Amino acid sequence: MDKLxxxxxxxxxxxxxxxxxxxxxxxxxEIHAIxxxxxxxxxxxxxxxxxxxxxxxxxxxxxxxxxxxxxxxVDKRAHAGIFLGMxxxxxIEGVSNADFLRTALRSKxxxxxxxxxxxxxxxxxxDDLKMNKDMVHRSINLGFSGGERKKNEILQMHILKPxxxxxxxxxxGLDVDSLKLIGESVTKYYKENKxxxxxxxxxxxxxxxxVPDFVHVLYKGKVAVSGDVSLxxxxxxxxxxxxxxxxxxxxxxxxxxx
Amino acid sequence: MNKIIIANDEITLKQIDKTLKVEADKKCEFxxxxxxxxxxxxxxxxIIEHSNIKETKFEININIEDDIDFKLFELKQExxxxxxxxxxxxxxxxxxxxxxxxxxxxxxxxxxxLNGINSKITHTLKTISTTEEKYDFxxxxxxxxTYSNIVNNGVNIKDGCLNLKLSSFAPKGTIDCNxxxxxxxxxxxxxxxxxxxxxxxxxxxxxxxxSALIGTFSEEEMFYLMxxxxxxxxxxxxxxxxxxxxxxxxxxxxxxxxxxxxxR
Numbered sequence: 001m002d003k004l005x006x007x008x009x010x011x012x013x014x015x016x017x018x019x020x021x022x023x024x025x026x027x028x029x030e031i032h033a034i035x036x037x038x039x040x041x042x043x044x045x046x047x048x049x050x051x052x053x054x055x056x057x058x059x060x061x062x063x064x065x066x067x068x069x070x071x072x073x074v075d076k077r078a079h080a081g082i083f084l085g086m087x088x089x090x091x092i093e094g095v096s097n098a099d100f101l102r103t104a105l106r107s108k109x110x111x112x113x114x115x116x117x118x119x120x121x122x123x124x125x126x127d128d129l130k131m132n133k134d135m136v137h138r139s140i141n142l143g144f145s146g147g148e149r150k151k152n153e154i155l156q157m158h159i160l161k162p163x164x165x166x167x168x169x170x171x172x173g174l175d176v177d178s179l180k181l182i183g184e185s186v187t188k189y190y191k192e193n194k195x196x197x198x199x200x201x202x203x204x205x206x207x208x209x210x211v212p213d214f215v216h217v218l219y220k221g222k223v224a225v226s227g228d229v230s231l232x233x234x235x236x237x238x239x240x241x242x243x244x245x246x247x248x249x250x251x252x253x254x255x256x257x258x
Numbered sequence: 259m260n261k262i263i264i265a266n267d268e269i270t271l272k273q274i275d276k277t278l279k280v281e282a283d284k285k286c287e288f289x290x291x292x293x294x295x296x297x298x299x300x301x302x303x304x305i306i307e308h309s310n311i312k313e314t315k316f317e318i319n320i321n322i323e324d325d326i327d328f329k330l331f332e333l334k335q336e337x338x339x340x341x342x343x344x345x346x347x348x349x350x351x352x353x354x355x356x357x358x359x360x361x362x363x364x365x366x367x368x369x370x371x372l373n374g375i376n377s378k379i380t381h382t383l384k385t386i387s388t389t390e391e392k393y394d395f396x397x398x399x400x401x402x403x404t405y406s407n408i409v410n411n412g413v414n415i416k417d418g419c420l421n422l423k424l425s426s427f428a429p430k431g432t433i434d435c436n437x438x439x440x441x442x443x444x445x446x447x448x449x450x451x452x453x454x455x456x457x458x459x460x461x462x463x464x465x466x467x468x469s470a471l472i473g474t475f476s477e478e479e480m481f482y483l484m485x486x487x488x489x490x491x492x493x494x495x496x497x498x499x500x501x502x503x504x505x506x507x508x509x510x511x512x513x514x515x516x517x518x519x520x521x522r
Contacts, residue, residue, distance in 0.1 A: 050485050053477060086482070086485075090478055093504065100496065156486060160486060160487065
């Protein structure tokens with residue numbers, strides 16, 4: 001059982017506070033969805049968990065299986081089993097997808113890395129994700145459509161077999177068929193490996209395929225509201241405004257009671 | 259393939275066929291300059307491999323006749339080089355130059371005269387610079403509808419100090435010319451590197467592009483690779499391989515060996 005705990009996390013970038021005392025706990029086998037209006041810190045949260053150097057942790061802890069990983073390098077977090085499927089995956093000219101994935105898997109597996117197994121696995125996953133075979137020889141994400149980029153992130157997830165998976169707006173830029181394919185692919189991985197899954201999304205449509213156990217709404221760098229999947233329906237019907245108004249009123253009440 | 263070997267300050271001609279006329283001579287004993295004159299008579303390829311040059315300076319004059327497709331591949335290693343190149347390219351001829359450098363110092367001037375209508379040159383330099391390297395490119399579009407693309411990819415390490423100066427000229431009357439300069443230096447030191455791109459254009463109907471970039475790899479690129487479990491040093495090596503090996507043609511394996519020398 002793997003556990004990721006975020007305790008009282010306050011994060012800033014260029015002196016601006018983005019996350020403000022955020023708390024969250026995710027365990028193996030659980031699916032969490034992070035939702036919220038634009039600019040509330042959803043993507044920041046996933047990037048900070050992965051260790052993006054642009055963000056400064058002002059306060060609080062990120063614990064992975066009880067160990068503080070605030071200062072752990074990005075690659076070591078990945079080795080520990082944390083994976084971030086990015087909203088805007090980078091283009092890297094000249095580095096082929098095959099070289100990239102081989103190096104990544106070899107870094108993780110060390111002497112246990114077997115080239116033949118890697119090629120076989122890669123081939124199978126490319127078929128399952130209905131990707132073009134020649135993409136493995138092309139530069140990372142260079143000239144890829146939005147959908148191809150997102151499929152490439154999911155391909156990497158399947159190859160690297162992480163334990164804590166964060167997918168940041170993996171549904172953006174996808175057509176209906178690609179969304180279904182990615183939804184099913186992530187669900188298949190989840191059923192086989194039971195990782196902890198954190199989905200950052202704006203829309204219900206991804207959650208039709210990957211049904212979350214917990215839904216959290218981020219507001220002003222905090223988890224404002226948490227609930228089960230019914231919260232998604234409420235957001236779809238009423239928007240964030242009403243939900244967050246209740247939250248703001250509650251905060252005011254607490255303040256005046258103090 | 260036609261081959262010229264320049265090693266230990268001596269010139270050796272190997273397998274030169276009838277497509278080329280090559281003369282090698284001393285130009286100036288006092289200044290220690292050697293002259294190589296190459297006339298390209300038919301479409302062909304040529305390899306020039308340089309190593310262990312210490313004191314000799316070289317002047318290489320390459321004259322490409324009309325209607326010719328000429329490819330030049332050059333590899334320079336282990337030496338201190340001072341070379342002057344002078345290309346004259348005739349009408350409808352296309353020249354492709356690929357140079358791979360890993361030396362102990364270079365001062366090089368390359369002058370290209372696109373003399374004939376529809377003449378073209380694509381000149382690609384890939385260098386791992388560990389000491390001072392200075393390159394000066396002068397490209398003259400002397401006729402209509404001529405094309406030049408000067409591509410420089412350099413990685414600056416150790417005591418490297420890479421300096422690129424590029425000047426392309428399109429005088430009045432040279433309509434439909436296409437001038438391109440693309441230079442990128444990955445500077446992994448605190449030493450100063452420079453790119454000076456110049457386009458001297460006195461004609462309205464031309465296309466001109468230039469890009470010049472000096473820097474390290476971006477934080478986002480490093481983050482992306484490291485987020486998949488690749489450590490910083492391996493991520494750097496992967497990106498350098500990508501940067502240099504891309505379109506390295508016949509020298510891919512040789513260049514890979516050179517890269518592995520510095521980034522294992």
